[in-house]
Amino acid sequence: MVPARITTDRFVLRRFNRRDVDSLAEAVRASIPELSRWLPWAHPGYRREDAASFVRESNQAWREGRAYDFTIRDPRDPGRHLGNASIWHTSRIARSGEIGYWVRSDETSRGIATEVTAALIDVAFDTMGLHKVVLRIAVGNRASERIAEKLGFHRDGVLREELLIGGRWVDHTLYSLLAHEWRVVHPSTTDPVG
Protein backbone atom coordinates (compact mmCIF):
# COMPACT_ATOMS: atom_id res chain seq x y z
CA MET A 1 0.00 0.00 0.00
CA VAL A 2 1.27 3.48 -0.81
CA PRO A 3 2.17 5.18 2.48
CA ALA A 4 0.18 8.32 3.37
CA ARG A 5 3.34 9.89 4.77
CA ILE A 6 6.90 9.70 3.44
CA THR A 7 9.96 11.37 4.91
CA THR A 8 13.03 12.37 2.94
CA ASP A 9 16.24 13.90 4.30
CA ARG A 10 14.70 17.40 4.44
CA PHE A 11 10.97 17.09 3.75
CA VAL A 12 7.75 15.32 4.59
CA LEU A 13 5.36 14.22 1.85
CA ARG A 14 1.87 13.49 3.08
CA ARG A 15 -1.62 12.89 1.76
CA PHE A 16 -3.80 16.02 1.49
CA ASN A 17 -6.61 16.73 3.93
CA ARG A 18 -9.25 19.48 4.02
CA ARG A 19 -7.13 21.67 6.32
CA ASP A 20 -4.58 22.00 3.46
CA VAL A 21 -6.90 23.94 1.14
CA ASP A 22 -5.79 27.44 2.18
CA SER A 23 -2.07 26.71 2.14
CA LEU A 24 -2.40 24.97 -1.25
CA ALA A 25 -4.33 27.91 -2.74
CA GLU A 26 -1.77 30.37 -1.35
CA ALA A 27 1.17 28.45 -2.87
CA VAL A 28 -0.49 28.13 -6.28
CA ARG A 29 -1.48 31.79 -6.37
CA ALA A 30 2.07 32.84 -5.40
CA SER A 31 3.45 30.77 -8.30
CA ILE A 32 1.00 31.37 -11.16
CA PRO A 33 3.39 32.99 -13.68
CA GLU A 34 5.74 29.97 -13.57
CA LEU A 35 3.11 27.22 -13.13
CA SER A 36 0.88 28.50 -15.93
CA ARG A 37 3.75 28.21 -18.41
CA TRP A 38 3.83 24.43 -18.02
CA LEU A 39 0.69 23.09 -16.31
CA PRO A 40 -2.75 23.11 -17.99
CA TRP A 41 -4.76 23.63 -14.76
CA ALA A 42 -2.85 26.69 -13.51
CA HIS A 43 -4.40 30.02 -14.52
CA PRO A 44 -4.49 33.56 -13.09
CA GLY A 45 -8.08 33.06 -11.86
CA TYR A 46 -7.10 30.12 -9.61
CA ARG A 47 -9.15 30.42 -6.39
CA ARG A 48 -9.67 28.71 -3.06
CA GLU A 49 -12.54 26.70 -4.64
CA ASP A 50 -10.10 25.22 -7.17
CA ALA A 51 -7.84 24.09 -4.34
CA ALA A 52 -10.82 22.66 -2.46
CA SER A 53 -11.95 20.61 -5.44
CA PHE A 54 -8.39 19.41 -6.02
CA VAL A 55 -8.22 18.13 -2.42
CA ARG A 56 -11.63 16.42 -2.75
CA GLU A 57 -10.72 14.74 -6.05
CA SER A 58 -7.31 13.80 -4.74
CA ASN A 59 -8.83 11.98 -1.78
CA GLN A 60 -11.31 10.23 -4.06
CA ALA A 61 -8.52 9.07 -6.38
CA TRP A 62 -6.49 7.87 -3.39
CA ARG A 63 -9.45 5.85 -2.05
CA GLU A 64 -9.95 4.26 -5.47
CA GLY A 65 -6.23 3.47 -5.83
CA ARG A 66 -5.97 5.54 -9.02
CA ALA A 67 -3.50 8.24 -8.05
CA TYR A 68 -1.54 9.40 -5.03
CA ASP A 69 -0.99 13.14 -4.52
CA PHE A 70 1.29 14.46 -1.79
CA THR A 71 1.77 17.88 -0.26
CA ILE A 72 5.44 18.66 0.30
CA ARG A 73 6.22 20.22 3.69
CA ASP A 74 9.30 21.31 5.61
CA PRO A 75 8.92 19.81 9.10
CA ARG A 76 10.30 23.08 10.55
CA ASP A 77 7.47 25.07 8.89
CA PRO A 78 4.65 22.52 8.44
CA GLY A 79 1.90 25.08 7.71
CA ARG A 80 3.50 26.12 4.43
CA HIS A 81 2.80 24.19 1.23
CA LEU A 82 6.04 23.84 -0.77
CA GLY A 83 4.61 22.02 -3.75
CA ASN A 84 2.94 18.87 -5.02
CA ALA A 85 4.31 15.49 -5.99
CA SER A 86 2.09 12.78 -7.42
CA ILE A 87 2.32 9.25 -8.72
CA TRP A 88 -0.31 7.36 -10.66
CA HIS A 89 -0.71 4.15 -12.60
CA THR A 90 -0.57 4.50 -16.38
CA SER A 91 -1.03 0.75 -17.04
CA ARG A 92 -1.59 -1.96 -14.47
CA ILE A 93 -0.90 -4.70 -17.03
CA ALA A 94 2.43 -3.14 -18.01
CA ARG A 95 3.11 -2.14 -14.37
CA SER A 96 3.94 1.40 -15.43
CA GLY A 97 3.31 4.69 -13.69
CA GLU A 98 3.91 8.40 -14.06
CA ILE A 99 5.21 11.04 -11.65
CA GLY A 100 4.31 14.74 -11.72
CA TYR A 101 5.46 17.64 -9.55
CA TRP A 102 5.55 21.38 -9.04
CA VAL A 103 7.35 23.55 -6.48
CA ARG A 104 6.30 27.02 -5.29
CA SER A 105 8.28 29.65 -7.15
CA ASP A 106 10.04 31.17 -4.13
CA GLU A 107 11.51 27.76 -3.20
CA THR A 108 12.83 26.52 -6.56
CA SER A 109 16.45 25.51 -7.30
CA ARG A 110 16.92 24.08 -3.78
CA GLY A 111 16.67 20.48 -5.00
CA ILE A 112 13.15 19.98 -3.61
CA ALA A 113 11.63 18.37 -6.72
CA THR A 114 14.62 16.10 -7.23
CA GLU A 115 14.59 14.91 -3.61
CA VAL A 116 10.85 14.18 -3.46
CA THR A 117 10.77 12.57 -6.92
CA ALA A 118 13.53 10.19 -5.79
CA ALA A 119 11.35 9.24 -2.81
CA LEU A 120 8.36 8.57 -5.09
CA ILE A 121 10.51 6.46 -7.39
CA ASP A 122 11.36 4.27 -4.39
CA VAL A 123 7.62 3.94 -3.69
CA ALA A 124 6.97 3.10 -7.36
CA PHE A 125 9.45 0.26 -7.48
CA ASP A 126 9.49 -1.01 -3.88
CA THR A 127 5.84 -0.56 -2.82
CA MET A 128 3.73 -0.38 -5.98
CA GLY A 129 5.82 -3.04 -7.74
CA LEU A 130 6.11 -1.02 -10.94
CA HIS A 131 8.45 -1.93 -13.75
CA LYS A 132 8.71 1.52 -15.32
CA VAL A 133 8.17 5.14 -14.28
CA VAL A 134 7.76 7.93 -16.81
CA LEU A 135 7.86 11.73 -16.81
CA ARG A 136 6.26 13.87 -19.53
CA ILE A 137 8.05 17.19 -19.73
CA ALA A 138 7.09 20.09 -21.98
CA VAL A 139 9.77 20.82 -24.56
CA GLY A 140 11.65 23.87 -23.28
CA ASN A 141 11.08 23.19 -19.56
CA ARG A 142 14.77 23.02 -18.71
CA ALA A 143 14.32 22.95 -14.93
CA SER A 144 12.14 19.84 -15.19
CA GLU A 145 14.45 18.23 -17.73
CA ARG A 146 17.30 18.70 -15.25
CA ILE A 147 15.34 16.65 -12.69
CA ALA A 148 14.97 13.79 -15.20
CA GLU A 149 18.67 13.99 -16.02
CA LYS A 150 19.82 14.14 -12.39
CA LEU A 151 17.74 11.06 -11.54
CA GLY A 152 19.02 9.01 -14.48
CA PHE A 153 15.91 8.90 -16.67
CA HIS A 154 16.25 7.85 -20.31
CA ARG A 155 15.02 10.30 -22.95
CA ASP A 156 12.63 8.17 -25.03
CA GLY A 157 11.36 10.70 -27.55
CA VAL A 158 8.93 13.50 -28.24
CA LEU A 159 5.15 13.21 -27.87
CA ARG A 160 3.72 15.66 -30.38
CA GLU A 161 1.12 18.20 -29.21
CA GLU A 162 0.59 16.23 -26.00
CA LEU A 163 -1.11 18.84 -23.80
CA LEU A 164 -3.10 22.02 -24.35
CA ILE A 165 -1.45 24.71 -22.21
CA GLY A 166 -2.68 28.29 -22.31
CA GLY A 167 -4.52 27.67 -25.60
CA ARG A 168 -1.49 26.15 -27.34
CA TRP A 169 -0.74 22.47 -28.04
CA VAL A 170 2.68 21.74 -26.56
CA ASP A 171 5.09 18.92 -27.49
CA HIS A 172 6.38 16.92 -24.51
CA THR A 173 9.46 14.76 -24.08
CA LEU A 174 8.84 11.31 -22.65
CA TYR A 175 11.45 10.18 -20.13
CA SER A 176 11.48 6.70 -18.58
CA LEU A 177 13.26 4.87 -15.81
CA LEU A 178 13.20 1.08 -15.34
CA ALA A 179 13.27 -0.62 -11.95
CA HIS A 180 16.56 -2.39 -12.61
CA GLU A 181 18.20 0.85 -13.75
CA TRP A 182 17.19 2.62 -10.51
CA ARG A 183 18.33 -0.29 -8.33
CA VAL A 184 21.84 -0.17 -9.73
CA VAL A 185 22.26 3.15 -7.96
CA HIS A 186 19.59 2.84 -5.22
CA PRO A 187 19.37 -0.74 -3.95
CA SER A 188 15.90 -1.67 -2.69
CA THR A 189 15.44 -1.58 1.06
CA THR A 190 12.83 -4.35 0.72
CA ASP A 191 14.94 -6.77 -1.34
CA PRO A 192 16.01 -9.85 0.61
CA VAL A 193 19.60 -9.66 1.84
CA GLY A 194 22.10 -11.87 0.00
Ligand SMILES: CC(C)(COP(=O)(O)OP(=O)(O)OC[C@H]1O[C@@H](n2cnc3c(N)ncnc32)[C@H](O)[C@@H]1OP(=O)(O)O)[C@@H](O)C(=O)NCCC(=O)NCCS
Ligand atom coordinates in the same frame (compact mmCIF):
# COMPACT_ATOMS: atom_id res chain seq x y z
C1 LIG B 1 10.31 22.26 -12.55
C2 LIG B 1 10.26 22.48 -11.03
C3 LIG B 1 9.35 21.41 -10.43
C4 LIG B 1 11.68 22.32 -10.47
O1 LIG B 1 11.60 22.27 -9.05
P1 LIG B 1 12.90 22.52 -8.17
O2 LIG B 1 12.60 22.12 -6.78
O3 LIG B 1 13.42 23.86 -8.42
O4 LIG B 1 13.91 21.44 -8.85
P2 LIG B 1 15.40 21.09 -8.39
O5 LIG B 1 15.96 22.21 -7.56
O6 LIG B 1 15.38 19.72 -7.80
O7 LIG B 1 16.15 21.00 -9.79
C5 LIG B 1 15.98 22.03 -10.75
C6 LIG B 1 17.19 22.09 -11.66
O8 LIG B 1 16.90 22.94 -12.76
C7 LIG B 1 17.79 24.04 -12.77
N1 LIG B 1 17.00 25.18 -13.23
C8 LIG B 1 16.07 25.88 -12.56
N2 LIG B 1 15.53 26.81 -13.36
C9 LIG B 1 16.12 26.69 -14.56
C10 LIG B 1 15.99 27.35 -15.80
N3 LIG B 1 15.13 28.35 -15.97
N4 LIG B 1 16.78 26.93 -16.83
C11 LIG B 1 17.65 25.93 -16.69
N5 LIG B 1 17.82 25.25 -15.53
C12 LIG B 1 17.06 25.63 -14.50
C13 LIG B 1 18.29 24.16 -11.36
O9 LIG B 1 19.52 24.85 -11.32
C14 LIG B 1 18.41 22.69 -11.00
O10 LIG B 1 19.51 22.06 -11.66
P3 LIG B 1 20.93 21.82 -10.94
O11 LIG B 1 20.65 21.01 -9.70
O12 LIG B 1 21.71 21.11 -11.97
O13 LIG B 1 21.47 23.17 -10.59
C15 LIG B 1 9.74 23.90 -10.68
O14 LIG B 1 10.55 24.84 -11.33
C16 LIG B 1 8.29 24.11 -11.07
O15 LIG B 1 7.40 23.79 -10.30
N6 LIG B 1 8.06 24.65 -12.28
C17 LIG B 1 6.70 24.94 -12.74
C18 LIG B 1 5.85 23.70 -12.90
C19 LIG B 1 6.53 22.60 -13.67
O16 LIG B 1 7.24 22.85 -14.63
N7 LIG B 1 6.31 21.35 -13.25
C20 LIG B 1 6.89 20.20 -13.92
C21 LIG B 1 6.07 19.80 -15.06
S1 LIG B 1 6.83 18.40 -15.92
